[in-house]
Amino acid sequence: MAYPQGLSPHGNSWRITKRIPTELLPHYGGKTQLRHNTGKADKREAASVAWQWLGEQEAEFERLRTTGRREKTSIAPADIQWLVASMLSSTLGAHEEGLLDGGAEEARQSLGAFESLRGAALSALSSGDSSGISPIADDCRKEEMKSTLMSG
Secondary structure (H helix, E strand, C coil): CCCCCCEEEECCEEEEEEECCHHHHHHHCCCCEEEEECCCCCHHHHHHHHHHHHHHHHHHHHHHHHHCCCCCCCCCHHHHHHHHHHHHHHHHHHHHHHHHCCCHHHHHHHHHHHHHHHHHHHHHHCCCCCCCCHHHHHHHHHHHHHHHHHHC
């Protein structure tokens, strides 16, 4: 495995250092370098974390060059799908947990949160491309149909 330039030992772990491009220095408040502790004692594991961090930094530099902002200004449909799926999973898990623990009130609250989340996601994407959530919405409809058939 090739080790990234700037990877160096730092205490019991490894640290990666990246020089900030000259044209972007005004965005970093006087810093000339960025450092990230990988949290890994093993050099190979640290290199893996370092490569990922370096990729994120290069993406941030490119965003700064094109938009003038360090933050992401849009979310890709695949990322939206992952975020919504994670939130739905967490909410549904809390609902199931509430039912298993016999807590009808907790289950009712988590179901309300689920409905609110679903409504907000659909509302936020109603004017644009909903391809990021349509697979999740389809799964939700299937689950709702199963629940209706089982309870009816």
